[in-house]
Amino acid sequence: MLERIFRWFLTVVGLVLGYAASEILIKSNSVNAFVSRNNIYYFGFIAVCIILLGLIFYILSPYFIRLIFKITEILENAIQKIPTNDIILAVLGLIIGLIIANLLISPIARFLTGNTILSAIGSSLAFIVNIVFATLGIDITLKKKEELYNVFTFLKRFGKEKRKGEKVGISQPKILDTSVIIDGRILDILKTGFLEGPILIPSFVLEELRHIADSSDNLKRARGRRGLDILNLIQKEIPLTVEIVEKNFDNIQEVDSKLLKLCQIYNGKIITNDFNLNKVAEVQGVPVLNINELANAVKPIVIPGEEMNIHIIKDGKEAGQGVAYLDDGTMIVVEGGKKYVGEVVDVVVTSVLQTAAGRMIFAKLKNAS
Structure with a gap:
């Protein structure tokens, strides 16, 4: 539809140019000798020029349209x-530079009028000064953007009352992926206030959650609905800015690749517990906050020789072993604990093993010989 509108618009432009060209040609000596005004040849010549140029523009318009779309796509990419912050600052610097340039050139322009040569010099000088100061404005604002952010933060702090829980200052956006939303622990982490906003939720992640929630598989459907419930709670209970980003990438199929692209555009960090996404992000230089790594980091430190009181709940993989769990889910393997399954016993830690899946504690019965 848009291409058809552009094509007819270019055709109308061709018709107008045809009329303008016919008037110019009629005034020339070569055509004026054969065509005089207000006769049939005059109107026929104008009609031929209009139709000819209109037809040329109509035929060539698809090539012009493709070229325009190609240039637009390159500029958009x-x-x-x-x-976005850099674009806003660049536009602000451009406006300030042009204002200063015109303030400087206005007094000089008054002395460069009244003469053709002086007017040409004044116009050229005004053009050069505008270009120079516009470039300087953009360059200075981008190089001084950190200081400008601090100025804006200062004005915001003293210009209006800060809302409850609102963070003052510039922080990187945090982008949530599907796995971390379904996991649910992100809600509790955000409630603690350890993470700063804004929190961005891509529309394609929301669409993936809806697709999972509509699955025929009961487990997938439950996980998808849990993720949607978590999102609803994040929007209602978290005092940070939570924004649904409607940007999509039609030329990219995988959700993980879209997340990485979006993170690069917004200069943000991805919050995930997906091991593969974490590795790909590291290769591409995209910062990642991994929930599993955070969970392992905040688990209580246990050292060999420490005594613990635990409830053995099942047999271990090896003969005679029993297995217990701490409140945070850490597995404890007890040597000789098989016969105490279902009982609460005192054990002594013998070693601690850190694995990719988490931390494992090995222990023995306190009263064992």
């Missing part, structure tokens, strides 16, 4: 890589 280039702009997408630039953070």
Whole structure:
């Protein structure tokens, strides 16, 4: 539809140019000798020029349209890589530079009028000064963006009352992936206030959650609905800015690749517990906050020789072993604990093993010989 509108618009442009060209040609000596005004040849010549140029523009318009779309796509891809804050600052610097340039050139322009040569010099000088100060404005604002952020933060702090729980300052956006939303622990982490906003939820992640929630598999459906419930609680209970990002990448199929692209555009960090996404992000230089790594980091430190009181709940893989769990889910393997399954016993820690899946504690019965 848009291409058809552009094509007819270019055709109308061709018709207008045809009329303008016919008037110019009629005024020339070569055509004026054969065509005089207000006769049939005059109107026929104008009609031929209009139809000819209109037809040329109609035929060539698809090539013009493809070229325009190609240039637009290149510019859009280039702009997408630039953070939004930088674009806003660049436009602000451009406006300030042009204002200063015109304030400087206005007094000089008064003395460069009244003469053709002086007017040409004044116009050229005004053009050069505008270009120089516009470039300087953009360059200075981008190089001084950190200081400008601090100025804006200062004005915001003293210009209006800060809302409860609102974070003052500039922080990287945090982008949630599907796995961390379904996991649910992100809600408790956000409630503690250890993470700063804004929190971004991509529309394609929301769509994936809806698809999982509509699955015919009972387990997948339950996980999808849990994820949607967690999102609802995040929007209602978290004092940080939570935003649904409607940006999509039609040329990218995988959700993980879209997340990485979105993170690069917004200069943010991905919050996930997906091992594969974590590794791919590291290769591409995208910062990741892994929930599993955080959980392992905050688990209580246990050292060999420490005594513990635990409830053995099942047999271990090896002969004679019993297995217990701490409140945070850490597995404890007790040598000789098989016969105490279902009982609460005192054990002594013998060693601690850190694995990719988490921490494992090995212990023996306290009163064992």
